Amino acid sequence: MTQSKVMRVFLDTSLLLLMLDCCFSSAVSSSLYSSSCQLQRQFHLNGMHKTGDVILGGLFEIHFFSADPDLTFTSEPQQPHCYGFDIIGFRQAQTMAFAIDEINRNSNLLPNVTLGYSLYDNCIQLGIGFRAALNLVSGQEEQVTLEENCVGTPPVLGIVGDSSSTRSIAISTVIGLYRVPLVSYFATCSCLSDRQKFPSFFRTIPSDAFQVNAMIQILKHFGWTWAGLLISDDDYGVHAARSFHSDLGPAGGGCLAYTEILPWGDDPAELRRIVDVMRKSTARVVIVFAHESHMINLMKEVVRQNVTGLQWMASEAWSAAAVLQTPHLMLYLGGTLGISIRRGEIPGLRDFLLQIRPDLRHNNTDGNNMVNQFWEHTFHCRFAPPPAGWVEAGERLCTGQEVIQNVENEFFDVSDLRPEYNVYKAVYALAYALDEMLQCEPGRGPFSNNTCAHLQRLEPWQLMYYLEKVNFTTTFGDQVSFDDNGDVLPIYDIMNWVWLPDGTTKVQRVGEVKRSAFKGEELTLDEEKIFWNFESKQPPRSVCSESCPPGTRMARKKGEPVCCFDCVPCSEGKISNSTDSMECTSCPEDFWSSPQRDQCVPKRTEFLSYHEPLGICLTTTSLLGTFICVVVLGIFIHHRSTPIVRANNSELSFLLLVSLKLCFLCSLLFIGRPRPWTCQLRHAAFGISFVLCVSCILVKTMVVLAVFRASKPGGESSLKWFGAVQQRGTVLVLTSVQAAICTVWLVSASPMPHKNTQYHNDKIVYECAVGSIIGFAVLLGYIGLLAVLSCLLAFLARNLPDSFNEAKLITFSMLIFCAVWVAFVPAYISSPGKYADAVEVFAILASSFGLLVALFGPKCYIILLRPERNTKKAIMGRGIDT
Structure with a gap:
């Protein structure tokens, strides 16, 4: 509610409370001097009354408009004048009269008690509704006689009304002070569920909170996550917007595209702005929480801008508005889904309506008789002459004998009773509460000292106790009960505006949403019956952003x-x-x-595979080296008796060829998927094979030096330390040291397969973790130590006579060997994954080929191509020549 409206309500409330207080003060002061008092102010209101033992009040919209008199205060202020007869509002008032008449005829409900009523017109104005409510709770006798027994119309015990949330808030705020029950049939504002502010308010229509929840369920059902919201600038709209924003959050899975306030008046600029926002928005669903009059103004601008292709969702305030269901508007509003009040059936209501007769005792000169006004509206006549000139206007006098059974209008159409059904339930709720109260057994009552209420001294607050516990079922099969907030068990019909091929329209029920005590909230939709006003004849898609696909x-x-x-x-x-x-x-x-x-x-796995080009090349090279070793070994075995083979211990040459063959073969252990046994075997085989190879070369070098020294005078004794047994023993000891190093390494920190993901996130690099860096370093260091020692010894023997020229070959081979392994260390450290294995295999193959070619290449050349040099004489001759 805007600030101006709040101030207006506050001023009206203060004024009326002041008038009530003045009336009370006047009565008290007058009682000091006489036995009667006068009302300070009497309100002249449109009403309809019936006497009874207990009176129920009612507030209904009988007229659309009111004209407030000028407040010049130079004369007594005139009463507001109402005009524009609302035939549906009058039918709602007649429904209350029918329900009371039906209860009076029911011997099982309120026996021996006659209900009466006082029904007033609020003219859709807060001030007039306030006047009517004060009339009902305080009485309106012109003179009250102060005697032992009160004389006059008794105040009402409860009120059915009001139809507006704004008026219900204001009225309930005042009469709630006196705990007078107010049972509304049309006020839906969720704010009225606040029991602290409105302790005596009840309603037979669900609150907007449930209406909003029903709309949210429809949004979720069709996947509409992007919707527009238009609200009226009053309590009805503002509180609905709050409910939407609180329910449609991140957990709710949806949101509102825009929130605009629909103006009360016909401001063209404001309407243009709102419709322009609707036209530009990507939201295809528009929710409108507003009254029928607001929608009429809005649709004029929608038609002017020709904004089509929208799916409208209507609140119950305009979901059944016949004035909007016209052929030229159905182009825009066709397919509207609306939340509507539950439709009910009231047997006998139409017959009761057909029995309406005017009150001929009054000529209706004061215009305060509802039935006579209805008669005038229905038959277009008047009971009393209006100001001069009415005859010329073609009007006639009402006789009261007109045949109402021949009239066909919406007043007598009881096929779609919705607000009337709520009025019917509200009257019966009060009746059942009163019946329960009057059935109280003396001494077992709920009030002080277990007392009960008495018919002669009924108090509205006593009825409140029983109204909160009401639980009955209507003839239509709906259960009626109130929760702790005074709200009824909610149920709504879902309506669809159908645009028929012949251009006519109809509103059909396509589902319902309700809350039950056991199943919670349930949405039922018959989608096959829903009319969609789109070319596809399918529900529209209304999202701010398209769904994000997988990935x-x-x-x-x-x-x-x-x-x-x-x-x-x-x-x-x-x-x-x-x-x-x-x-x-x-x-x-x-x-x-x-x-x-x-x-x-x-993840893709990576290792040095036999199937990739690099692995194939290395494997081929390894097998080629092995094959060459076998060939050379065969050549040496075949020519084992020749001088060049026998020179410098042929047994060591054979052992050296075998160790080189093992070196070539051990490189195959570095190719293929790493497994525990290959990881453990590869370095052990590599270390032992190369130590065996280098040991043979070292021993050969030492033998060369020993023979040279033996050829000098006094050096014969040095040969005894380098006999065949000593040579074999030296090779065995040196190799055993390496074997011991490998054993300790494997036992203490054995190399194992490792899945390395540091190099690439999307692949697994399988490698052998060395386990112990120290063990690996000692293994390589020992090989390097032997290799350096062999290289130094061979270097010392490089200038020996040609008869001992194998020292030069050893020197050259050891230089190649050392160069390869010195280059291996940085290359191995900087190579990732499988390339580290490839570097190590390349180093093994390169050093092995270096030894094989340098040591055995020249000898094979002589054996195969220069056999004339493979004689002892030739060998000794070269030595003499040089």
């Missing part, structure tokens, strides 16, 4: 509603396998995201 996640746009987002692809290693994922999930350790980021796939 992406939703990223909210800063400063925009939750349903407006961007779709951000998942990062590497993360996936989303559902639509509209809020987060991307990480893949397990051995899996990686697919290119589409919608599933986890096993």
Whole structure:
């Protein structure tokens, strides 16, 4: 409610309370001097009355408009004048009269008690509704006689009304002070559920909170996450907007595209702005919480701008508005889904309506008789002459004998009773509460000292106790009971505006939404019956952002509603396998995201394989080296008796060829998927094979030096330390040291297969973790030590006579060997993954080929191509020549 409206309500309330207080003060002061008092002010209101033992009040909209008199205060202020007869409002008032008449005829409900009523017209004005409410709770006798027994019309015990949330808030605020029950049949504002502010308010229509919830369920049912909301600038609209914003949050899965206030008046500029926003918005669904008069103004501008293609959702205030169901508006409003009051059936109501007769005792000169006004409206006549000139206007006098059974209008159409059904339930709720109160057994009552209420001294607050506990079922089969907030068990019909091919329209029921004590909230929709005003004849799509496909996640746009987002692809290693994922999930350790980021796939594995070009080349080279060793060994065995083979211990040459063959073969252990046994065997085989090879070369070098020294005078004794047994023993001892190093390494920290993901996130590099860096370093260091020692010894023997020229070959081979392994260390450290294994294999093959070619190449050349040099004489001759 805007500030101006709040001030207006406050001023009206203060004025009326002041008038009531003045009346009370006048009565007290007059009682000091006489036995009667006068009302300070009597309100002349349109009403309809019936006497009874207990009186129930009613507030209804009988006229659309009112004309307030000028407040010049130069004469007594005139009463407001109402005009524009509302035939549906009058039918609601007659429904209350019918319900009371039906209860009076029911021997099982309120036996021996006659109900009466006082029904007033509020003219859809708060001030007039306030006057009527004060009339009902305080009485309106012109003179009250102060005697032992009060004389006059008794105040009402409860009131059925009002139809507006704004008026109900104001009226209930005042009469709630006196705990007079107010049972509304049409006020839906959720704010009225506040029991602290409105302790005596009840209603037979669900609150807007449930209406909003019903709309949210429809939005979710059709997947509409982006909707526009238009509200009227009053309690009805403002509180509905609050309910929407509180329910449609991040947890609710939806949002509102825009929230605009529908103006009360016909401000063209404001209407143009609102419709322009609707036209430009991507929201295809528009929810309108406003009254019928507001929608009429809005649709004029919608038609002017020709805004089509919208799916309208109507609140109950205009979901059945016949004035909007015209052919030229159905182009825009066709297919509207509306929340409507529950339709009910009231047997006998039409017959009761046909029995209406005017009160001929009054000529209606004061215009305060509802029935006579209805008669005048229905038959277009007057009971009393209006100001001069009415005859010339073609009007006639009412006789009261007109045949109402021949009249066909919406007043007598009882096929779609909705607000009337709520009025009917409200009257019966009061009746059942009163019946329960009067059935109280003396001494077992709920009031002080277990007392009961008495018919002669009924108090409204006593009825409150029983009204809260009402629970009955109507003849239509609906259960009526109130919760702690005075709200009825909610149920709404879902209506659809159908545009028929012949251009006519109808509103049909396509579902319902209700709340039950056991199943909670239930939405039922018959989608096959729904008319969609689109070419596709299918529900529209109304989203701010399209759904994010699998492989992406939703990223909210800063400063925009939750349903407006961007779709951000998942990062590497993360996936989303559902639509509209809020987060991307990480893949397990051995899996990686697919290119589409919608599933986890096993990571690619990488190792030096036999099937890749690099592995094939290394394998071929290793087998070629092995084959050459076998060939050379065969050549040496075949020519074992020749001088060049026998020179410098042929047994060591054979052992050296075998060790070189093992060196070539051990490189194959570095190729293929690492396994525990290959990881353990590869370095042990490599270390022992190379130590065996280098040991043979070292011993050969030492033998060369020993023979040279023996050829000098006094050096014969040195040969005894380098006999065949000593040579074999030296090789065995040196090799055993390496074997011991490998054994300790394998036992203490054995190399094992390792899945390395540091190099690449999307692949697993299988490698052999050395286990102990120290063990690996000692293994390489020992080989290096022997190699350096052999190289130094061979270098010292490089200038020996040609008969001992093998020292030069050893020197050259050891230089190649050392160069390869010195280059290996930095290359191995800097090579990732399988390339580290490739570097090590290359080093093994290169050093092995270096030894093989340098040591055995010249000898094979002589054996195969220069056999004339493979004689002792030739060998000794070269030595003499040089």
